[in-house]
Amino acid sequence: MARWGMVIDLDKCTACGACMAACREENNIPASGPELAGDGRSIFWMDMLTITEGEYPNIKKRMLPRPCFQCENPPCTKVCPVGATYKNEDGLVAQIYARCIGCRYCVNGCPYNAKYFNWYPPRFRDEEKRYLNPDVSVRPKGVVEKCSFCAHRLVRVREKAAAENREIADGDFTTACQDTCPAKAIAFGDLDNPYSEVSRLAHSVRAFTLLEDLGTRPKVFYLTEGEKHGRFKI
Amino acid sequence: MDDSKYNELDEELLLRPILKTGKWFYISCAILFSIAMFAVWVWYHQWSTGLGVTGMNRPVFWGIYITNFVFFIGISHAGTLISAILRLCQAEWRRAITRAAEVITVLVLFFGVFNIIVDLGRPDRALNVLKHGQFRSPLLWDVTSISIYLTASSTYLLLPLIPDIALLRERKTRLRWLYRLLSFGWTGTDKQKHRLEKAISVMAILVIPIAISVHTVVSWVFGMTVQPMWHSTIFGPYFVVGAIYSGMAALLVAMALIRKLYHLERYIKEIHFNNLGKLLLVFTLLWFYFTFTEYLTTFYGSEPTHMTVFYSKLTGHFAPEFWVMVLCCFLIPLAVLVRKKTRTAAGCVVASIAITIGMWLERFTIVVPTLVNPRLPYPRGIYHPTWVEWSITAGCFAFFILLYMAFTKIFPIVSIWEIKEGRESSVSETADRVKTYLPT
Numbered sequence: 001m002a003r004w005g006m007v008i009d010l011d012k013c014t015a016c017g018a019c020m021a022a023c024r025e026e027n028n029i030p031a032s033g034p035e036l037a038g039d040g041r042s043i044f045w046m047d048m049l050t051i052t053e054g055e056y057p058n059i060k061k062r063m064l065p066r067p068c069f070q071c072e073n074p075p076c077t078k079v080c081p082v083g084a085t086y087k088n089e090d091g092l093v094a095q096i097y098a099r100c101i102g103c104r105y106c107v108n109g110c111p112y113n114a115k116y117f118n119w120y121p122p123r124f125r126d127e128e129k130r131y132l133n134p135d136v137s138v139r140p141k142g143v144v145e146k147c148s149f150c151a152h153r154l155v156r157v158r159e160k161a162a163a164e165n166r167e168i169a170d171g172d173f174t175t176a177c178q179d180t181c182p183a184k185a186i187a188f189g190d191l192d193n194p195y196s197e198v199s200r201l202a203h204s205v206r207a208f209t210l211l212e213d214l215g216t217r218p219k220v221f222y223l224t225e226g227e228k229h230g231r232f233k234i
Numbered sequence: 235m236d237d238s239k240y241n242e243l244d245e246e247l248l249l250r251p252i253l254k255t256g257k258w259f260y261i262s263c264a265i266l267f268s269i270a271m272f273a274v275w276v277w278y279h280q281w282s283t284g285l286g287v288t289g290m291n292r293p294v295f296w297g298i299y300i301t302n303f304v305f306f307i308g309i310s311h312a313g314t315l316i317s318a319i320l321r322l323c324q325a326e327w328r329r330a331i332t333r334a335a336e337v338i339t340v341l342v343l344f345f346g347v348f349n350i351i352v353d354l355g356r357p358d359r360a361l362n363v364l365k366h367g368q369f370r371s372p373l374l375w376d377v378t379s380i381s382i383y384l385t386a387s388s389t390y391l392l393l394p395l396i397p398d399i400a401l402l403r404e405r406k407t408r409l410r411w412l413y414r415l416l417s418f419g420w421t422g423t424d425k426q427k428h429r430l431e432k433a434i435s436v437m438a439i440l441v442i443p444i445a446i447s448v449h450t451v452v453s454w455v456f457g458m459t460v461q462p463m464w465h466s467t468i469f470g471p472y473f474v475v476g477a478i479y480s481g482m483a484a485l486l487v488a489m490a491l492i493r494k495l496y497h498l499e500r501y502i503k504e505i506h507f508n509n510l511g512k513l514l515l516v517f518t519l520l521w522f523y524f525t526f527t528e529y530l531t532t533f534y535g536s537e538p539t540h541m542t543v544f545y546s547k548l549t550g551h552f553a554p555e556f557w558v559m560v561l562c563c564f565l566i567p568l569a570v571l572v573r574k575k576t577r578t579a580a581g582c583v584v585a586s587i588a589i590t591i592g593m594w595l596e597r598f599t600i601v602v603p604t605l606v607n608p609r610l611p612y613p614r615g616i617y618h619p620t621w622v623e624w625s626i627t628a629g630c631f632a633f634f635i636l637l638y639m640a641f642t643k644i645f646p647i648v649s650i651w652e653i654k655e656g657r658e659s660s661v662s663e664t665a666d667r668v669k670t671y672l673p674t
Binding site for chain 2: 039040041042049050051052066075078079080081082083084099100101102103104105107108109111112113116117118119120121141142143144210211214
């Protein structure tokens, strides 16, 4: 059984934000606009964390793309009263939009704030409506959502592999953020496959996860070199 | 007048609120009803537009609805717990006040539950907690515990009402069908009395652990997460103490109002306020003890993520709320209740109103500051409740008071048969009991 994970190489990442845009297109996330954004109601399955170091004018900004970390030990699934968020058979933290009661307990349980709530019904502009991804359901108002590791793609990958009578190979299953990254900073695949790129990188000395001491065991690893390795003033 | 004998006057005085209703009662009912109906309309507006009409946002996903939920469930500890403990301790002065307390419990529980439903993004799916319930979620512990509590405390309210309902049944009043139904064929035989007393004492014992479990699991909604200043082991007892504290304050305000408006000074006396005032003082100190312990532990450990929340309460954005809370929950009640001279009905009311405000703020400063300060370097949150949230909150208070007022017009708010029993036998019974304490 594959253990899907992601590695984001911060030494390659240019913080261009293409991953965020691709994610929005892929997963039918409506663009929020200035009003909603100002109220703190924007939804980003892939967000960009900005870490400011130093005092003005000697400021250094560090940027971290932040998907859902798909924890091995997710604090969010435990607290859901209706099982609308759960770890599915692929080890991914999934959401059942049709069951969610919108209590937002999982959102508050996530120490990474990776979950989002639909404060209003989704509002797509007309041109957006024409390009909605048919594989991803549009979420109604009042439910929680978050990065799914593009789980809808896994369905197709699995069907294709079954039709060709073979196992899923490394590189079959990719995420939208990974596909679009111009710097190729994002690797994705099976962490348990010792030959996969993602597992090789996840075992590198440059690898670390965020808030490791909480014991959530994220399946998204960051890579960085040098004195900043694993150290973020958070 | 001979106090040791039950007299007809008791019945007249205690039934008067039911038999006679003044103009001001209807006027205040109308005002409260309009506030409540406005809140219903506001809720409809929120339901149809989405929770975006509230001040909540990312990362402040819980606001004053959850504050109200914890607050109202806390108030519900007034009644049943105080009344059950006083009954079990055979505190004779309880007789005039137990019912006023029990009614608070039952009524306010509905508003606790209502606030959770208002807070849901999908209230239409609320029943999913039964259909798809996941018992490892603390929210489901709440559902279980509160349902049991509501059942137990309603039973505990109803049982001691039966003889009084039977009394009303014999009168030529309106609602006789209701009294006939709810008196369960009570005729006051010795066998019935014996059974009733047995049932009341069983319920009084049962209701105590249930009440404690309720606010413990409410606290665990926060305590079970790993979030800074929520993840605390003392949250269970801290919340229970706060719950009883705010509940008693609500009871004292209710007692003072009933006494004043229904002219029941002969039943709810200064001694009741003095005694409850002492108990309230104990809880003032307990509240301070728990709060001090909680904040000192955080401060001494000084983990950065915890300290961010800590300072946002003590010196930061939430400092006004925090220090008003300390003033209202500790300094004012302490100053008023510690001196016998000020531990009067009026003094107790001042302290109680302060405590009620302070405890609401305590719930607020527990729920919100943690959420405003996420661990990762996101922008800090802001939270300003909107008119929608305030209207629904006001509606809850108005509707609660309205229901309470309605109760006093349908059932005697001071237990008539218990007063009667007290007059007839409590002096000799207590004397006999005291005799058994004496060294032989």
